[in-house]
Amino acid sequence: MRHVILAGVLALLPVVAGAGDDCTEDAMIVFDGSGSMAEMGFNAIGAPRIGEARDAVRQALPQIAAMRRLGLVIYGPSGDRTCRNVELKLEPQWQADGPIIAEVEGLDPAGGTALTEAVRLAAETLKYREKPGAVVLVTDGKETCGGTPCQMAAEFAREAPGLTVHVIGFKVRGDHWDWGNPEAEGVSVARCLAEDTGGQYVNAESVDELVAALRVTLGCNVFGALTTDPRLR
Template identity: 30%
Template structure:
């Protein structure tokens, strides 16, 4: 959870608070001069309990807090919380081509992707339906949309290597979008692949189709070698991906596929990165505008400041 707001009024905040302090210091000086001129300072100090000038500090602090709260309220404050995207239905699109059986991720890329996919399904509420598609040179619908997540996890476990050579990523994504078409809830396709699209429709064609169907596509690209570690490479997300090279992946194509549909592309090199990618991609940011609360706080502080000025806290008028 974090608070975000624009810095549009930061300069004005500093200026106004600075002016308040200067006015306070000037007013205190003039008040002291009046007291010294028309009264006995020491006697008044004793009568007031020794704090008749310091009581003004409360008024100054209250004014500064009120101005600060007001300007923060004008700066579009938003409370951002990360929550799992349980309001969506999902289709897992799993690359089952021969390259996915590379053992740089133990025991191999394919089995690791299956394990992490099952963990992801286990975390979803029963309100989310999930489907499963595997693909190599051709596309296989392993499981229709279902909220029986135990059946879905069983389908993931039984999915095996594709029987036809090639990598039909575009066709597989389009099949996932079609599976989600007509659902009332938002739909998200999660693509897991380690190769380039080699047969069937292009990634651009599948991206256009997903856009027309208002379906989000999140892509997880797997690559690297057995020497790679999470500490070395981490997760490289979206267009900021720069440090790690994935020669077998069409990284630009996956970025375009995801970003053009409102999703994100993440590239990972090990099992931990794969686990983190699922969490990162499906965490949604809940944004709540809380400007009203800051306006109310500013108003409350101004009321308190008025009370200070009209009570015995303000000993010398």
């Protein structure tokens, strides 16, 4: 029910004139391009995760990019297709929706999930020790490249109180197979990044929910006004 409320209500919110005045902090999107994003649902039913994620990015970013400077880090499809695959694609800039959408459209999911290294690169791009900023991690899985996201979260909280990390868990699945509910939601190990830095953790299971989650985490006060609702936690 909370997903329906999140997607349905936020989809109706307009872009408010002058909203960019409240979006003074740069934001970095960290996008999961690892091999699991090419997977489909249980029993090979449904669209690959990457297809739905692309749809959501196309829908959400044009409005958000008009309000704040955005940048992009992608992990997964480059390097040797294992764990040396984290790449800064775009430093924060205005009207970044076109370049970001093009990068997401063009990636070929492969490789491991180096989400800790990717978030750190995004934070460094924001110069997180010197000024406030926001990182939004979109991930469908766990850290598989030896990183320790919770240790990094504690470091951020200690050294950079102006840095906020939001985590969107997209079709995250639990650790244990459930024959009664094989598509049961899980929680990303990166949740601590949000909890320790004052960000939000949001699960998304559909294109509409992912659009809503991007709006909540990236849209400043325009879309963020509803985030006090405990159903979004």
